Amino acid sequence: MKYEQINSELFKKNRKKFMAEMKPKSIAIFNSNDIYPISADSTMPFQQHRDILYLSGVDQEESILLLFPDAIDKKSREILFVRETNDHIAVWEGAKLDKNQATAVSGIESVYWLTDFDKIFFGLMTEAECIYFNTNEHYRQSVETQTREDRFILKCKNDFPAHRVAKSNPILQQIRGVKEIEEIKLIQYACDITEKGFRRVLKFIKPGIWEYELEAEYLHEFIRNRSKGFAYTPIIASGNNANVLHYIENNNQCKDGDLILMDVGAEYANYSSDMTRTIPVNGKFTKRQRQVYEAVLRVKNDATNMLVPGTLWADYHIEVGKLMTSELIGLGLLDKADVQNEDKDWPAYKKYFMHGTSHHMGLDTHDYGELKTPMKPNMVFTVEPGIYIPDEKMGIRLEDDVVITEEGTPFNLMRNIPIEVEEIEDLMNT
Template identity: 35%
Template sequence: MTGQVDTSAFVERRARLAARMEPGAVAVLATAPELLRNGDSEYPYRHDSYFYYLTGYTEPESVLVLVAALGDAPARAILFCREKNVEREIWDGFRYGPEAARATFGFDEAYPIGELDAQMAGLLANAPALYYALGHSAALDAQVSGWLKAVRAKSRTGIAAPSTTHHLLGILDEMRLLKDAGEQALMGRAASIAAGAHARAMRFTRPGVFEYEIEAELLHEFRRHGAQFPAYTPIVASGANACVLHYNANNRPCLDGQLVLVDAGCELDGYASDITRTWPVNGRFSAPQRALYELVLQAQQAAFAAIVPGRPYSDVHTAAVNVLAGGMLELGLIDRTKYGTVEDAVLEKAHLPFYMHGTGHWLGMDVHDVGPYRDLTLPDRPSRPLLPGMALTVEPGIYVRPGEGVPEEFWNIGIRIEDDVIVSESGCRILSGDAPKSVADIETLMGER
């Protein structure tokens, strides 16, 4: 457990953060707490993403303190963590303890978590500013208040508390938005595992299986290839269930003639994948299903083409909506007598009954990853430009519920197609392309069952 760990990325990120802080300022970042599920059983533990981004450390009860350089004094990265406890390790498993954690993860200093309150007063004394996750945790807010009170109590001795407080997470959001080569490699591996799981689920699907049986195939494939968790609760939605965007009961039988929409991704070493595929339960698309499916696929291709460095993020959604609205007019989902052109239909939002969500989101350590979608530095807050290294999903869809004026052959059909991409220097790189997607590829794969 104390073998060689490549800490270079974490050390470099801490250095970048320290360089953005005021000289001599102090940053504090805690990991996630353990939570009880019921009785004395805890939820499976998952570290805080921000904390892991800067430390690579996954144990609970841990706090990072970063002191920015000041004059000749270099920056310092200090970890507070659980003490080594051989008796608790018999019950709960290995823990590093401060000394091994310092040596393994490249911290300058490390101390038992029980010393945090006592040491923070000294670390904050005469620091010009404090950076922490304002309002993120009531417990941390209370601790910070106590630390500052302790420092102010020494004001008569010439010691001053930080005069300003900064929100730390906004800075980290911008850092996390651009994925380095190591992050991209992990995300590619997570996407490859999830793509294989979708292919496995397609092969398994047939009339009469329950949605939860398909879910089990996905989870088996995730874990079999080393993923630690599903990145979110899988959606396995057959028939009309596919028209419920966040359906996850996964308890209905899949019937002959229906489609099944599967939205499922895994988490590998802290990074998420997020893939959606839609396929026929019996292995063959009907004509109405194929028409809508091909429309969504065309919309996704248009969205891919809009992913170019320098173009606004919003162009991705606009490209997909224009294709979808045009197809809805042709198929009679949108009344052409009311909306004569695609432009009219989009302007009046006539597509919203059938496509009501955005075309994607940032992806990374969190499945809906951090970072604003608008440039908050400009007065009108325009959509921010895409940059190489950004990671996002592209997921157009169409969801047709029964209704007056809606062609009956499309009723209760829900389709979404979602892939994970990285913005490259010339366009976009699709990470999840191994998951079968074309009508021909899906029908061929399912025909091999």
């Protein structure tokens, strides 16, 4: 791993929060992700399952976490199983965690080799009455691949048909959505790396540059600052490409007079950042570009101020829609008749701003977190309004990552990343 080892106290706190919500006499199991094949002997780079990472800090394949707070033997209340390393693995892949290292990373004293799992698990299941399965219930999930968790669940249901079943996901949605201070610092670090990438790119952009060249500049800066790279597939969209919300080809040339929308973020220690900036290819906004840009910026700033404890996500989006409607009328894109005759299920402003304003941020770019209950301090949200005008070959989105605070004043983790028109133009032209 490129990142500095995280203090195991974070993972101890996370496990304590999870186990406090478990039913009596229950076991919870968390599996690492598979390593996914490409073809022949090629595989995709390993990405750890965020849930086992959140609860243990272990960032390697073929690991299992077992939590059983009511186990008779105290040593069996938290158990970590890791792949046994050997000289052959060390030569070909690099050494894996040994038992002492696994304890140092996770704070778990009981560490066994993965080959011991079936025997130990069977013995503990004779004490347990219920097992928590870790299913993916994120509101945006659309996974079709059978995962390591899926295979474990099928086997467990077959081997232990008399046990009751519970779901880990509701607990994880609750606790992962509210960040510990250590997590906010890691997200801040990822945002700081993103800032370095953006400032680098500002000096690099000019008419004739290719979108993929800008992607390469970001990646260079991210990796040299101990990031694995992008937290998600980057969007580098010049001209009319910005009106394709998930444009990821990044293969067009940037033309004089166009804007370029860049939705990019560095990861650090598996924590994400998520930034969008839209800037002029030639370093100078036209009058119309600036007019639309500043409308988006006003919506972003006003939406940010709504991220306070007690806010309901659904109500928040309605209020942001009202702000955007007002701005679109001011820009001449909507008139009062459009609003009066709008479909309440698809308001008039959706013609130019069709996506949501905010989502949870953390270990996942679209992170776990409750959405139907009031917002809480230490939740981290993006704020990302946009206006998309295909007829004008212009798409503008601005996005920052924001922490909800106890005091009620949102804290912008991207406060140092240039966003004002004058600052961007000055940096591009000096």
